Amino acid sequence: MSEKVYSRIIHNVVSSLHTLGMSEKETTELVNQKDHVIRVVIGADHGGFEAKEALKEYLTELGYRVYDVGTFSKERVDYPDFAVKVAQKVVSGECERGIMIDAMGIGSCMVCNKVRGIRAALCYDRRSVINSREHNNANVLTLGALAHTVDEICELAKLWLETRFAGGRHWARINKMMAVERRNIL
Numbered sequence: 001m002s003e004k005v006y007s008r009i010i011h012n013v014v015s016s017l018h019t020l021g022m023s024e025k026e027t028t029e030l031v032n033q034k035d036h037v038i039r040v041v042i043g044a045d046h047g048g049f050e051a052k053e054a055l056k057e058y059l060t061e062l063g064y065r066v067y068d069v070g071t072f073s074k075e076r077v078d079y080p081d082f083a084v085k086v087a088q089k090v091v092s093g094e095c096e097r098g099i100m101i102d103a104m105g106i107g108s109c110m111v112c113n114k115v116r117g118i119r120a121a122l123c124y125d126r127r128s129v130i131n132s133r134e135h136n137n138a139n140v141l142t143l144g145a146l147a148h149t150v151d152e153i154c155e156l157a158k159l160w161l162e163t164r165f166a167g168g169r170h171w172a173r174i175n176k177m178m179a180v181e182r183r184n185i186l
């Protein structure tokens, strides 16, 4: 079985267990087991290019398998072209998480959240990073290169990748959030 298919099955099974009545503690423990991040997809527009290059090196040194979907120069590009690639790698199960950097992080967040299955969070400090993982189970992080130094971007990305979903009361909210998405599709 391919890693992609396996990831999708695990995700669906864990989500269903809570819905079917598994206790919060058991579900959270199971989520934490599967919440181990190995593969991270990163992307950027021209504004985030330099930060993305530094982040790629940093995350690789930390031991992550990093997939870079571009952009690959400072030439002006359109952030939706890269944000959607990041989002697709996450929903396909090829990567557990995605990080997208543009000038302010806003446009990329908007694009990623239009892809079914994505919970993208534009974060701006350690507290928002932790909240986006513990409460919102964000699977894509967007950051603004103009809002941070490269070192800050690396630090925020590391914290985000290491912070686990808290489960518990947040499960019901995530399920309601995803139900909104399903209703919009129908």
Ligand SMILES: O=C[C@H](O)[C@H](O)[C@H](O)COP(=O)(O)O
Pocket: 045, 047, 076, 079, 102, 103, 104, 105, 106, 107, 108
């Ligand atoms: O939210 C969008 C991002 O901040 C973009 O990086 C930004 O709009 C790009 O603008 P410009 O083409 O002026 O560099």
